[in-house]
Amino acid sequence: MSRFLSERLMNVTPYTPGEQPQDQKYIKLNTNESPYPPSPAVLDAVSRAEVEKLRLYSDPACAELLNTAAKHFGLRPSQIMPGNGSDENLFFALRAFCDEEHPLAYADITYGCYGVWCGLMHIPSRIIPLKEDFTLDPTDYYGLGATIVLANPNAPTGLALPRSAIEGILKANPDNVVIVDEAYVDFGGESCVPLIDQYENLLVVQTFSKSRQLAGARLGLAMGNEKLIADLNRVKFSLNPYNINRLTLKAGQAALEDTAYFDTTRAAIVETRGWTKQELEARGFSVLDSRSNFLFASTIRKDGGELYKKLKEKGVLVRHFDAPRIGSWLRITIGTPDEMRALLKALDEILEV
Amino acid sequence: MSRFLSERLMNVTPYTPGEQPQDQKYIKLNTNESPYPPSPAVLDAVSRAEVEKLRLYSDPACAELLNTAAKHFGLRPSQIMPGNGSDENLFFALRAFCDEEHPLAYADITYGCYGVWCGLMHIPSRIIPLKEDFTLDPTDYYGLGATIVLANPNAPTGLALPRSAIEGILKANPDNVVIVDEAYVDFGGESCVPLIDQYENLLVVQTFSKSRQLAGARLGLAMGNEKLIADLNRVKFSLNPYNINRLTLKAGQAALEDTAYFDTTRAAIVETRGWTKQELEARGFSVLDSRSNFLFASTIRKDGGELYKKLKEKGVLVRHFDAPRIGSWLRITIGTPDEMRALLKALDEILEV
Numbered sequence: 173m174s175r176f177l178s179e180r181l182m183n184v185t186p187y188t189p190g191e192q193p194q195d196q197k198y199i200k201l202n203t204n205e206s207p208y209p210p211s212p213a214v215l216d217a218v219s220r221a222e223v224e225k226l227r228l229y230s231d232p233a234c235a236e237l238l239n240t241a242a243k244h245f246g247l248r249p250s251q252i253m254p255g256n257g258s259d260e261n262l263f264f265a266l267r268a269f270c271d272e273e274h275p276l277a278y279a280d281i282t283y284g285c286y287g288v289w290c291g292l293m294h295i296p297s298r299i300i301p302l303k304e305d306f307t308l309d310p311t312d313y314y315g316l317g318a319t320i321v322l323a324n325p326n327a328p329t330g331l332a333l334p335r336s337a338i339e340g341i342l343k344a345n346p347d348n349v350v351i352v353d354e355a356y357v358d359f360g361g362e363s364c365v366p367l368i369d370q371y372e373n374l375l376v377v378q379t380f381s382k383s384r385q386l387a388g389a390r391l392g393l394a395m396g397n398e399k400l401i402a403d404l405n406r407v408k409f410s411l412n413p414y415n416i417n418r419l420t421l422k423a424g425q426a427a428l429e430d431t432a433y434f435d436t437t438r439a440a441i442v443e444t445r446g447w448t449k450q451e452l453e454a455r456g457f458s459v460l461d462s463r464s465n466f467l468f469a470s471t472i473r474k475d476g477g478e479l480y481k482k483l484k485e486k487g488v489l490v491r492h493f494d495a496p497r498i499g500s501w502l503r504i505t506i507g508t509p510d511e512m513r514a515l516l517k518a519l520d521e522i523l524e525v
Numbered sequence: 526m527s528r529f530l531s532e533r534l535m536n537v538t539p540y541t542p543g544e545q546p547q548d549q550k551y552i553k554l555n556t557n558e559s560p561y562p563p564s565p566a567v568l569d570a571v572s573r574a575e576v577e578k579l580r581l582y583s584d585p586a587c588a589e590l591l592n593t594a595a596k597h598f599g600l601r602p603s604q605i606m607p608g609n610g611s612d613e614n615l616f617f618a619l620r621a622f623c624d625e626e627h628p629l630a631y632a633d634i635t636y637g638c639y640g641v642w643c644g645l646m647h648i649p650s651r652i653i654p655l656k657e658d659f660t661l662d663p664t665d666y667y668g669l670g671a672t673i674v675l676a677n678p679n680a681p682t683g684l685a686l687p688r689s690a691i692e693g694i695l696k697a698n699p700d701n702v703v704i705v706d707e708a709y710v711d712f713g714g715e716s717c718v719p720l721i722d723q724y725e726n727l728l729v730v731q732t733f734s735k736s737r738q739l740a741g742a743r744l745g746l747a748m749g750n751e752k753l754i755a756d757l758n759r760v761k762f763s764l765n766p767y768n769i770n771r772l773t774l775k776a777g778q779a780a781l782e783d784t785a786y787f788d789t790t791r792a793a794i795v796e797t798r799g800w801t802k803q804e805l806e807a808r809g810f811s812v813l814d815s816r817s818n819f820l821f822a823s824t825i826r827k828d829g830g831e832l833y834k835k836l837k838e839k840g841v842l843v844r845h846f847d848a849p850r851i852g853s854w855l856r857i858t859i860g861t862p863d864e865m866r867a868l869l870k871a872l873d874e875i876l877e878v
Contacts, residue, residue, distance in 0.1 A: 173759075174752035176672075176702045176726065178624040186762030189585050200581075209577045218772070223571045224562045226741040226776065228553075229734070232542050256609055259765045271531040292763040319529075349529045373529065381582070388579040388771035399527035406526070409539030410645040412612045418741035419571070419772050423579065 180294065187288045190491050199514050201505040202489040203387075204327075204356075204466050208440070208508075210385040210423065211433040217426035218419050230418040232409075240425045241393055245365050250398045253405055254424070256415045258355060258379035258392025262321070263289055264407040265375055265394065269319045269349040270295040277318040279308060281498060283327050283353065302329075306460060306468075310337040314344035321351040325361045328493060328503040330462025335362040342371045349400065351375045356464035358383035358438050359445070365395055372397045382465055383438050384427040389420040441465050441506045448504075448512045455519065470501040473523055486518040533647065540641045543844050552867050554858040555842040557680075557709075557819050559738040561793070561861075563776065564786040567739070570779035571772050583771040585762075593778045594746055598718050603751045606758055607777070609768045611708060611732035611745025615674070616642055617760040618728055618747065622672045622702040623648040630671040632661060634851060636680050636706065655682075659813060659821075663690040667697035674704040678714045681846060681856040683815025688715040695724045702753065704728045709817035711736035711791050712798070718748055725750045735818055736791050737780040742773040794818050794859045801857075801865045808872065823854040826876055839871040 173182065190203040209215075238249035245252070255261030266289045270276045275296035278286045290297045300312050306329045313320055320341065325332040342350050350373055352364045357378065364376050375396040381387035394404055408415060427434070445467060449459045452469050459469045470476060476499055480492035491503040504515065526535065543556040562568075591602035598605070608614030619642045623629045628649035631639045643650045653665050659682045666673055673694065678685040695703050703726055705717045710731065717729050728749040734740035747757055761768060780787070798820060802812045805822050812822045823829060829852055833845035836855075844856040857868065 174725070174750075174756050176622050176700075176753065177756045177759075178621060178627060180624050181621060181756070181759060184759060184763050186759055187766055189582075189762075189766045192582055192584050192586075194584055194588065203582055205582060206580045208580065210579050214579070215573055215576050218571070218576045220568055223568050223776075226563050226567070227559045227561065227738040229542075229545055229556055229558060229740045230743070231545050231547055233545075235547065257765060257767055259767070263764055268531060268534060269529050271533050274531060288763050292760070347529075372527070385580040387582045387767075390583070390767060390770045397527075400529065403527050403530045403534070406530075406534060406537060406539055407645070409542075410537050410641050411616055412610060413540055413542045414610055414612070414740075414743060417743040417770060417773055420770055423576075 184291045185288065187285050191489060193489070198487055198489040199507065199511050200489050201507050201511065201515060202491040204382055204464075204505045205387045206382060206385040206437065206441070206465070207506070207511060208385055208437045211427055211430040213426040213430040213433070214386070214423045217422045222419060222422055226418060228418070229414055230416055230421055232413045234416060234421055237421045237425050240428050244428045245395060247365070247368065247395060248398070251368060251395055251401055253394045253401050253408065254416055255392045255394060257381065257390040258353070258377050259285060260415065261377050261392045261394040261404065262351070262353065264404045265349070265351050265377070266290070266293060266295060266319075267407050268403040272296070275318045277313065277316050277320045278322070279326065281306060281326070281329065283323050286321055307331055308333060310340050313341045316345060317348065319349050319351070320345060321353060323353040323355065325356045325359070325463040327356065327464065328466070328491070328498070328501070329460050329468050330356070330464040330466055331460055332361040332463035335364055335367065338364050339367060342367065342374055346373060349373050349375055351377060353377050355379045356382060359442055359465045360463035368396055372399070375400050380424055380427060384434065385437065386423055386427060389423050391416065391420050391424045444509055444512055445506045447509070448506065451516050455523070466503050466505045468501055468503050471523070476500045476502055479522065482522045483515070483518055486521065488515050488518050537644045538641065540638050544842060546842070551840055551842040552860065552864050553842050554860050554864065554868060555844040556740070557735055557817070557858045558740045559735060559790065559794070559818070560859070560864060561738055561790045563738040564780055564783040566779040566783040566786070567776045570775045575772060575775055579771060581771070582767055583769055583774055585766045587769060587774055590774045590778050593781050597781045598748060600718070600721065600748060601751070604721060604748055604754055606747045606754050606761065607769055608745045608747060610734065610743040611706070611730050612638060613768065614730050614745045614747040614757070615704070615706065617757045618702070618704050618730070619643070619646060619648060620760050621756040625649070628671045630666065630669050630673045631675070632679065634659060634679070634682065636676050639674055659684060661686060663693050666694045669698060670701065672702050672704070673698060674706060676706040676708065678709045678712070678816040680709065680817065681819070681844070681851070681854070682813050682821050683709070683817040683819055684813055685714040685816035688717055688720065691717050692720060695720065695727055699726060702726050702728055704730060706730050708732045709735060712795055712818045713816035721749055725752070728753050733777055733780060737787065738790065739776055739780055742776050744769065744773050744777045797862050797865055798859045800862070801859065804869050808876070819856050819858045821854055821856050824876070829853045829855050832875065835875040836868070836871055839874065841868050841871045
């Protein structure tokens with residue numbers, strides 16, 4: 173920390189991303205990337221001719237991508253805003269709809285960035301514990317008088333609420349924005365996008381990082397009524413108008429258009445998830461009912477942190493959170509069937525000792 | 526504006542970027558892009574194999590790019606931080622080194638985003654007028670007791686301060702960070718990078734958008750002593766740890782390594798600039814002594830706004846700022862010699878009428 177740093181930032185605790193080793197020697201099941209490459213249409217869209225055009229700024233309005241996304245989601249372009257990853261959209265939303273007097277409510281066990289952003293922007297956190305079994309009681313969020321963010325499916329648990337439960341929360345908080353972070357929705361959750369025209373307080377955030385194989389391209393979409401999206405654009409155009417690069421705009425558009433590839437790859441992940449869950453349960457693991465591209469699992473036979481370390485020694489990276497209530501659990505990304513077989517083999521070796 | 530928007534944002538005035546028409550029917554001399562494509566090394570670096578890897582997150586530490594940049598600039602990797610465009614780095618710097626009690630000082634005529642960011646973050650602005658001839662008197666910045674940002678060369682004037690003048694400002698403000706925005710430095714300015722090891726209060730920001738032909742890739746570098754860079758990383762990792770996409774990291778590295786292409790293209794622009802300046806002066810224009818990839822020019826024969834409009838009708842886009850003191854001026858990006866001949870021809874037609 174330099175002696176010039178603003179006092180406002182001295183107590184900020186930055187986010188710790190999952191390990192991203194650059195040597196590719198691990199079976200990487202720790203940051204919920206897709207085991208499949210982007211659609212062939214994406215590979216074609218990021219052509220040499222498009223790379224040549226990098227000399228030109230990207231379209232700050234992202235018009236072509238918005239048109240494609242609007243068609244895809246049954247919305248108008250003015251109801252959508254792309255971000256440099258869904259993280260940026262979530263940050264913009266918190267900047268727009270929370271402040272030092274307007275808190276953010278979220279679960280005690282959920283995506284870690286919500287709390288980090290509150291710290292950065294001095295937004296009071298109202299933390300609402302999940303139930304003992306990690307499920308969320310929607311009525312805990314009724315009439316809160318706070319902006320709300322819900323990851324649905326939740327991370328790192330993978331548990332999902334039905335759309336009707338979110339609708340209850342929307343109705344019970346008509347004067348506050350409810351942000352639904354649908355990073356993992358394509359693997360078995362129910363999206364709230366169809367509710368956008370009915371609830372002016374609903375903001376849905378999705379990402380291209382998981383189900384569209386574009387984690388490295390950084391692209392997310394915020395979707396909601398036109399006024400909420402105009403508010404987000406006010407933040408974007410006051411912060412970084414050219415926030416999305418040209419190639420990502422092209423890649424995102426191609427990924428949205430190739431619905432067949434999207435359906436095939438997410439179905440493959442859902443199938444591998446089901447099979448992996450059974451195999452873990454057969455080994456005595458507790459495994460939550462995930463609707464995401466990861467499993468949250470624990471065993472009484474070994475501590476989570478220890479298991480994480482042993483797996484890493486055997487070349488398999490998973491995610492362990494050294495946090496209250498979930499210290500004995502591991503979050504395991506669904507990879508290819510071969511990768512999951514390697515995980516199971518490594519677990520067998522570790523647990524037999 | 527929605528009824529949910531934080532009061533803190535109601536009076537924010539977003540930045541208005543230059544027009545980015547997507548139909549490519551204009552000779553585009555309005556946003557200071559390079560008329561030359563990125564280096565062939567960049568085209569090779571953004572390969573199909575790299576596009577396939579988009580399924581994986583980018584390295585949040587940007588280690589490879591930092592190593593290349595450190596070698597290039599004669600710094601250590603810990604003295605550099607990449608941003609999603611230099612705009613993001615500047616925003617991070619203001620977030621780190623200014624707050625509601627710690628103002629930002631900058632010129633009345635300079636890059637418009639400085640004021641926009643102050644608005645967004647409720648940072649008081651201390652605006653210091655340039656002299657009548659648009660030059661900056663360094664002594665105006667002595668002992669200010671404020672964080673300072675200087676665009677050098679300045680935009681939209683193109684005028685540059687020698688390194689020694691900036692050094693005077695650094696010495697006269699030992700307890701405040703001085704940010705030097707060197708977006709245009711490669712076209713004839715003197716960089717302050719060699720001063721980094723001497724002044725702990727110096728932060729230099731550069732961009733790949735102009736002299737490295739990567740406006741559409743979104744990449745900038747902040748450079749300074751390790752503690753300042755650690756402060757910026759604290760903001761980055763609290764806001765968007767994966768702020769730079771994989772392909773941009775690769776493109777930036779290749780662009781830095783191809784120094785021959787960099788030198789050839791910037792020399793070409795400097796030569797075209799000299800020639801264009803003479804041609805404009807021969808037509809009676811006042812043209813400032815630009816050290817950038819644009820010219821700032823005015824004529825008493827026609828109002829700046831009117832000239833901008835007439836040029837646009839003739840298919841030539843330049844930038845006009847409807848702002849105090851510079852309403853009669855145009856900022857004209859240096860394109861290829863052919864593009865500049867087309868500009869001159871259009872001007873001749875407009876002014877002969």
